[in-house]
Amino acid sequence: MSAAELAGKIKSREVSAVEVTTAHLDRIAAVDERVHAFLHVDRDGALQAAERVDRGEVTGPLAGVPVAIKDVITTKGVPTTAGSKILEGWKPPYDATIVERLRDAGTVMIGKTNMDEFAMGSSTEYSAYGATKNPWDLERIPGGSGGGSAAAVAAYEAPLAIGTDTGGSIRQPGAVTGTVGAKPTYGGTSRYGLIAFSSSLDTPGPVTRTVEDAALLHSVIAGHDVRDSTSIPQPVPDVVGAARLGASGDLTGVKLGLVKEFAGDGSEPGVLAAFRDSLDKLVKLGAEVVEVSCPHFEYALPAYYLIAPSEASSNLARFDGVRYGLRVGDDGNRSLEEVMSLTREAGFGPEVKRRIILGTYALSSGYYDAYYGQAQKVRTLITRDFQSAFERVDVLVSPTTPFVAFPFGSRTSDPYQMYLADLFTIPTNLYGGPGISVPCGLADGLPVGFQVMAPTMADDRMYRVAAALESVVGTLTPPAL
Template identity: 85%
Template sequence: MIKETAAALGAKIAAREVSAVEVAQAHLDRISEVDGRVHAFLHVDAEGALKAAREVDAKLDKGEKLGPLAGVPIAVKDVIATKGVPTTAGSKILEGWKPPYDATIMSRMREAGLVMVGKTNMDEFAMGSSTEYSAYGPSFNPWDLTRIPGGSGGGSAAALAAYEAPLAIGTDTGGSIRQPGAVTGTVGAKPTYGGTSRYGLIAFSSSLDTPGPCARTVKDTALLHTVIAGHDPMDSTSIPQPVPDVVAAARLGATGDLTGVKIGLVREFSGEGAEPGVMAAFRDTVEALTKLGAEVVEISAPHFLYALPAYYLIAPSECSSNLARFDGVRFGLRVGDDGKRSLEDVMSMTREAGFGNEVKRRIIVGTYALSSGYYDAYYGQAQKVRTLIARDFAAAFEQVDVLVSPTTPFTAFLLGSRTSDPYQMYLADLYTIPTNLYGGPAISVPCGLSEGLPVGFQVMAPTMADDRMYRVAAAVESVAGTLTPPAL
């Protein structure tokens, strides 16, 4: 049961071939069996999951018609506010905090009958590429427990690869859905910015953060995308437009027909610095797409090479503002409040104890970039580069329907091998960051193995053309298949 797709589980539950409670219990048992080694979860909500599953079964018993994912278990990244359930963003500064409300996407998942089994591990405040910066210890890649599962949403990806849940939610600020998907052999989609609500998402970088769906197949990812996407008046950046029919696009792509689709290869991501095995799997997949009828051309996006430095000025600048709310006064951790110290001392001691080194590093960089006399030289210049990157995308999409590249330059690296060198860690997101700066959708889908480890294939599309990326991703899946990790 645990290796079934979400679509298949939903169909079986609807047909009463199996109960939602049985499905939930099977996944809770799997979590008990393997999560001591994987550490995908920070909190397992067995009681809440079984209660939600019973409610789905009761509705079906009454003859109510529910959505295609009703009763299907889901793992939720611990940066999404979940009413009454611990939500830490992977940080000690929020240890034990239970939100009094649900994020919009959480409310939509509940309404669709999805069964949340728990909150997944992540790099603290989504700042990292390996889930080693979690205040609660790293997660481990089910393909090789000595390797990272990606980041910042490594817990969600690891839960999928370990068959602890068939669906998961992640957030993508610079690649935090797609890069974990790539290194764990799962699927992760970053929707168009504004296509999914940020209300109830603990903010890192407000102009970049994007919640999105994760699964083991493209169709399952599209089904979850449909549940969480759509306009939300609670989010001022939410786009008031209909969600493209991503499920129909995935079904079309799965037929293996890409006739009339024009695909652009990004020349600047042609392989310099990438592992040979990654590029070989990517090129083999591109060749396979041409046999499905796609026209493939090379596209130059010269400013993509400046995306990494621009991102590491914009994102830290926004985080230095967003994380100011964690002051030890209103909620979360409070240190040094003995009635004798000043408020400033309590705030300083709380932040010193509550924030990890990577978060402190980015706050310091961001505060410096925004400071008087430096704003124009750093943050202002980075925003100009962002505009040039958006123009590169616009020019490319006048010539092609989608752009493709490897998702990340390398396969899952060994735990601890990059934590002492932030720049090497940041390179994991070299190919994913441009899309975040542009705001368009992108997806990672497995395309093969390199030395026994998964390789991800990235598809990028214009804003609000999420259906295009699903069509091509499903076609990739039709030729590359899905991946099964070694048994834990």
């Protein structure tokens, strides 16, 4: 069942929240040894939260519905590792703002999901605790960095999950697992309690099986937060109403901007075929397609891989073996610098080290203007491309990712090929606007994602178009595990 259906049955007392929670915990026990979507399952905490819903102590539109949380988001008293050995076993003393809001809304947190270490990766192969498998094909990746959240939803281990999107880490896993992944407007959801990777890009958001569920979850976690200096002090757009309007299948008067730079070469033939077929379906619903050019999008990938590692280099300096987490070599015979060096050597994985080194170099004296400064100028040009396009159209559309889920190990030896997984999603992060991936069919028996991008604080537009597409394509069901 969808989260909306479950919430309705819990509210009408056709089923109890404890029954729903128990069913999902049993599903995790049955299949997660093969999928490895979860790093920690909080069975006792989940059942206690469900009991509070059944007693009527907590109410809300999603009360009693289980939710899985990406392990980069702090949860009080529950292990939060960011997929890294350097935080193994750490239990935060506080909840992230979005976790507080989920608890207040009565959702039931069932556990923490696997991810690429510190959200750096596109396949979840860079988790320090082993890779998550794609429920569609256990020999293939589930996307990244939030592969655990997407796989948990696709494998029916949870109806709802929370991910974070820095360069596509919600949308790309959604595309390759046949789930819905939504990145809200930057600043529309609070980053307080989110372990920082790239502070000007990180955005928490929903992972679900239907567009309506994504909108419901979005409405719960979104809104201004005084503890986040980048939080936008504006009302949350009516994303739920927009999703329900779109589900009626009427897109009359809606202009879709087909991004010329993303609609041609570079994607697998099956991905392009599914995307174009979906575009035809949207036209039959009344939408108008207008080709738009965003010439600076082609520079988004290199700009991102200077900005994000530079911010990561700064943010990850706090993991030094002194204040919390792993500490190596502290035997009284070594200097503080030696302990820090040994701790970071042992605690960080290869991709995190690669990005720290790249970011530190880009920020170093003599190179800052040539690399980081230039990348920020390109970011401004990409923002102007978006603004110019949105003067002509309501939303922009493209495939979510150029290819379907690839086999494990096929790209880890070539970081650039791995980075190409986020080719179509990164521009939205650099701009700060919202984007959503919705399933649009299969290619070679594997899911393909359709991406809808909207102007900042116009998240409702993307939900309307995504729900309309879902109304004619339907949801995807993976092979039985």
